[in-house]
Amino acid sequence: MSTLTAQERYAAQENGENYWNDGREHELLDFIMNKPNVEELRGSPERVLEAIDDFGSKKYLMNIGKEKGKIVELGGYVGYSAILFGDALRKAGGHEYRSLEANAPFGTIIRALVDLAGLSDIVRVEVGLSHESLNKLHSQQQLEHVDMLFLDHFKPAYLPDLKLCEELKLIQPGSVLVADNVIKPGNPPYLEYVRSSTAEKRGGQKQGAGEKLGGDPDLVYESTLIESFEPTGIPVKASSPALHSSIKRLSCTEVLHVRSIPTMWHFFKNLVLLLVTFVFLPINTLIVALSSVWHAVAEAARSQTRIEDSGDALNRVTVLVTGMNMAKGLSLARMFHRRGHRVIGADCQPLSIGRLSCAVDKFYILPPPVVPGIISLSNYAEAFQDIIQKEDVDLWVSVSDVNTAIEDAFVKEAVETSTGIQCIQPDAEVIAKLHEKDAFIKHTEDMGLQVPISESVSSKEDIVSFLNRHGGLARETNSNIFIVKPNGVDDAARFDRPFLPLQSAAETLVRVDRIPFAPSKSAYIMQEYIDGKEYCTHALIIRGHVRAFVACESAEVLLHYEALPSDSPLTQKMLDFTTKQAEALGPTFTGHLSFDFLAKGSSPSEKGFDGPILLPIECNPRVHTATVLFENTPELVDEYLSALSVPSATESIPKPPLFPRNPGQYYWIAQDFVDYVLYPVYDLFCGASSLPMVLSSWLEFGRHVLYSKDGTYAAWDPLPFWWMCHVFWPVQFARHxxxxxxxxxxxxTGKMFKGR
Known part of the structure; x- marks a missing residue:
């Protein structure tokens, strides 16, 4: 680190806070523009910098100076770094330099000096708060990737702005990040974050309560601390006894290179999961072989091939079951098969697990109903009609994916008109009324039923307006908290739902500004946050009557199913709600309804209190995976087939719905092995867990294996499980x-949730 000559040194920084934004910046502009030789400066970045330094030698300026100017590229303030590095960038064949400045007068000064230096063709100045400018440039597709990012603005904004850049994917492997003044005046939160490993960041997120910490924890930086002089030129010796006091005059810049951790981590996790499928291939193949032999011997010893055939063979029907790559579709197909009926399976997924099921007499691959950006239903609907006519289908049980609910509704109307078969599928009008969260809440509220405070929002201004009308932008004691959720299907937003307001209005506004209201994404809904247990239901509705019903505890991604007792107050409340919804849809409605509820406080009754108030938060007008709980209840098939019968005069008097018989507990061993066995070991290796925690997780996995049933595996139909573990998922991992x-x-469900 060289020294500065007397001519290169700036004037000493004044004591106190008045050393910038006190008018000296405008004095600088006047000083330069009124120079007798100002025309000689025009088009010369070097001479403009010399003029700035000349002023700085007389009156302190908060510039980087020549010493640090050789090391880092910084922007803002009066444009010193923009000129210095804009010139270097142009000489190196660079594309564009953007300087973001919050102070409008400073922005004017930057533009004037950049123009004087002849760099307007490469230097772009954006005036406004940094996070607003970043979001604006990104949304306008003017800023999609940053090769070098320089932070030299409001120090508390270093970390949130860096996290924003990570979330917007501006920072990518290979990017260089430079942050000035991390020692003077200091920035511990920023330094802690950029020097943390992925495990440490994830560990911090687990320990943090409430608000998501943001950023991309998979990005890791290679860090170098560069010591340099302020332009005042005060030297510092590392061995000096006065190091503590002298360090205040030392400016340190953190230079960081983004390593390829996101790519490496993503590659690593897919590779590990792919290898796991190969490790278990021999044992799972042996299990499938033994299961098949056992089933063949057992069947040979029986006089009938259907273990639950109740004589329906005389009234055998042909049932089309779609969505068979999902456990719920496979479960229904198996139930119809075991009841003695002919099952035709169909799915848009070519590697569907349902095609290997012995419960399926014939399997068809459907064309995808949606082309990116365009709904293309003609081929999809024609494929249905061809299958129905070719196989002489009597009943279509639609098991829709969340992404195809509306498409299946349109197809239902088409095939019922053209073929006359009965479909267990809501029509498009019902889907439009129930599928989107805001429409469902409005429909339920119009019925006079209690709902949480909710409102659809389509912009950041809408969120601010909503919060101002419901308690303000700062969180107060006992005030309502709201969660921002995507109104439709948005994988990334599903797992990044902020709770608002935050402790201060400023924090709230910053968080609101980071919600991506992109045109291609769905709108959002503000909904009252209820700190209670979540429950879900699954119901079969035939002509407006609830014919089968089950309720269970829920989760963000539900992977363990256990039915609530049918006579419990909670179950009866949810059944009552479902009954009212079914009745409101009228006697022409036939399909499935699933609702999600949150428990809030307690509700009074004649006997005192009968448990919490249950508030509905969303509806899924399709089959829920909870249908697997009916595996031991073959009478469910009879309820489906009742849709084929002519309505009787007594049907207006509803009978009690069918509940699962001995439902047991269900899980998916492949998912549990990763979640409860592999991932805890990874956390332990990264220092984010402890050995007792790992052992506890393994014990929980053991309990699931002993006391729960896999939702896909069946001893008499083992191939779908084998195919899922060793063909379908390995192909997905290999692709990724x-x-x-x-x-x-x-x-x-065979679903992979994508991130932003």
């Missing part, structure tokens, strides 16, 4: 080794 990303997996 090369492209695409995911954050979570739901084995029961």
């Amino acid at each position: 080794l090369v492209h695409g990303s995911w954050t979570k997996i739901n084995v029961s």
Whole structure:
């Protein structure tokens, strides 16, 4: 580190806070523009910098100076760094330099001096709060990737702005990040974050309560601390006894290179999961072989091939079951098969697990109903009609994916008109009324039923307005808290739902500004946050009557199912709600309804209190995976087939719905092995867990294996389980080794949740 000459040194910094934004910046502009030789400066970045330094030698300026100017590139203030590095960037063949400045007068000074230096073709100045400018540039597709990011603005904004850049994917492997003044005046939160490992960041998120910490924990930086002089030129010796006091005059810059951790981590996790499928291939193949032999011997010893055939063979029907790559579709197909009926399976997924099921007499691959950006139903609907006519289908049980609910509704109307078959599928009008969260809440409120405070929002201004009308932008004691949720299907937003307001209005506004209201994404809904247990239901509705019903505890991604007792107050409340919804839809409605509830406080009754108030938060007008709980209840098939019968005069008097018989507990061993066995070991290795925690997780996995049943495996029909573990998922992992990303997996539905 060289020294500065007397001519290069700036004037000493004044004591106190009045050393910038006190008018000296405008004095600088006047000083330069009124120079007799100002025309000689025009088009010369070097001479403009010399003029700035000349003024700085007389009156202190908060510039980087020549010493640090050789090391880092900084922007803002009066444009010194923009000129210095804009010139260097142009000489190096660079594309664009953007300087973000919050202070409008400073922005004017930067533009004037940049123009004087002849750099307007490469230097762009954005005036406004940094996070607003970043979001604006990104949304306008003017800023999609940053090769170098320089932080030299409001120190508390270093960390939130860095996290914002990570979330917007501006910072990527290979980017260089430079932050000035991390020692003077200091920035411990920023330094702690950029020097943390992925495990440490994730550990911090687990320990933090409430608000998501943001950023991308998978980004890791290679850090270097560069010591340099302020432009005042005060030297510092590392061995000096006066190091503590002298360090105040030392400016330190943190230079960080983003390592390829996101790519490496994503590649690593897919590779590990792929290898796990190969490790278990021999034992699972042996299990499938033994199961098949056992089933063949058992069947040979029986006089009938259907273990639950109740004589329905005389009234055998052909049932089309779609969505068979999901456990719920496979479960229903198996139930119809075991009841003695002919099952035709169909799915848009070519590697569907349902095609290997012995419960399926014939399987068809459907064309995808949606082309990116365009709904294309003609081929999809024609495929249905061809299958129905070719296989002489009597009943279509639609098991829709969350992404195809509306498409299946349109197809239902088409095939009922053209073929006359009965469909267990809501029509498009019902889907439009119930599928989106805001429409469902409005429909339920119009029925006179209690709902949480909710409102659809389509912009950041809408959120601010909503909060101002419901308690303000700062969180107060006992005030309502609201959660921001995507109104439709949005994988990334599903796992990044902020709770608002935060402790201060400023924090709230910053968090609101980070909600991505992109045109291609769904709108959001503000909904009252209820700190209670979540429950879900599944119901079969035939002509407006609830014919089968089950309720269970729920979760964000539900992977363990256990039915609530049918006579419990909670179950009866949810059944009552479902009954009212079904009745409101009228006698022409036939399909499935699933509702999510949150428990709030207690509700009074004649006997005192009968448990919490249950508030509905959303509806899924399709089959719920909870249908697997009916596995030991073959009478469910009879309820489905009642849709084929002519309505009787007594049907107006509803009978009690069918509940699961001995439902047991259900899980998916493949998912549990990763969640309860592998991932805890990874956390332990990264220092985010402890050995007792790992052992506890393993014991929980053991309990699931001993006392729960896998939702896909069946001893008499083992191939779908084998195919799922050793063909379907390995192919997905192999594909994601090369492209695409995911954050979570739901084995029961075959879904990979994508991140932003």
